[in-house]
Amino acid sequence: MKPLGIDAAVKAIEAQTSETTTAQRQLELSLQQARYEAAHARRQYDAVDPDNRLVAGELERRWNDALQAVNRIEGEIAAIIARRPPPLGEQEQQQLMRLGVDLERAWTHPAATAATRKRILRTALNEIVVRREGAIIHAVLHWQGGSHTALQVKQRLNAAGRHNPRVPEDTISLVRELARLMPDRQIARLLNRSGKTTGHGNGWTEQRVRGFRKHHDIATYRDGEWAERGEITLDAAAEIIGVCKMTALRMLRRGDVISGVSSSIAQEEAINDGEDGAQHPAV
Numbered sequence: 001m002k003p004l005g006i007d008a009a010v011k012a013i014e015a016q017t018s019e020t021t022t023a024q025r026q027l028e029l030s031l032q033q034a035r036y037e038a039a040h041a042r043r044q045y046d047a048v049d050p051d052n053r054l055v056a057g058e059l060e061r062r063w064n065d066a067l068q069a070v071n072r073i074e075g076e077i078a079a080i081i082a083r084r085p086p087p088l089g090e091q092e093q094q095q096l097m098r099l100g101v102d103l104e105r106a107w108t109h110p111a112a113t114a115a116t117r118k119r120i121l122r123t124a125l126n127e128i129v130v131r132r133e134g135a136i137i138h139a140v141l142h143w144q145g146g147s148h149t150a151l152q153v154k155q156r157l158n159a160a161g162r163h164n165p166r167v168p169e170d171t172i173s174l175v176r177e178l179a180r181l182m183p184d185r186q187i188a189r190l191l192n193r194s195g196k197t198t199g200h201g202n203g204w205t206e207q208r209v210r211g212f213r214k215h216h217d218i219a220t221y222r223d224g225e226w227a228e229r230g231e232i233t234l235d236a237a238a239e240i241i242g243v244c245k246m247t248a249l250r251m252l253r254r255g256d257v258i259s260g261v262s263s264s265i266a267q268e269e270a271i272n273d274g275e276d277g278a279q280h281p282a283v
Helices: 002-047 053-083 090-108 114-124 169-178 184-193 206-215 234-241 245-254 263-271
Strands: 125-133 136-143 148-154
Touching: 002 053, 114 125, 169 184, 169 206, 184 206, 234 245
Parallel strands: none
Antiparallel strands: 125 136, 136 148
């Protein structure tokens, strides 16, 4: 940030007279054109036959208009020169340079918050252009004033050697199975109770489960799809067999009577027995 502050101070010194200099230069070019037109009008007037009063009068009028344009532009230039501030003295220039160095002090000050640094960056930066080549991220910072800074950052790899965090395949398979049985809110609760996390190590929420399903092209749960697949709840299966729910659950785990249900669902029935009133399919 220090070079940026010093650069800003130098540009401020240069810009102190640049605006008036540019305006004066434009007027000087206009003055040259006006003087040329005035001289041309005089030559035309001098060359006309004095007896031709009509033509002589028109050329004299054009000459006067050209002279008035010259006087007007000369007056504008004189006004710019009169309004021009005096050049900065050595002490004022040193003060500007100290202000440029203070930009680094503002950035590193203990009281500077993240919001303060963001405001400094938003003020100093024009845009950031980023491109990625394999594990290298190339960034070009375009500062206000025209300066550019090129950066290269090597992307961190996770334990599996991948650039992007990935969810284990068994979690993907579990979510795919659970999506046939319950809505996203209940899926998130089950995943959290079983200790499974997202690829970034966060807990699951309904929104994260929904985004995860869409990313892996997993269909959402629909009310009534159990019946379409000929499935019933564990409670209903226990009643049909004539045993209690826990006995039916043990039979489910052994595969004696009930089949086609994920073992994770059986574990969930044991953990979540009557917790939220949700009914999960068993058959």
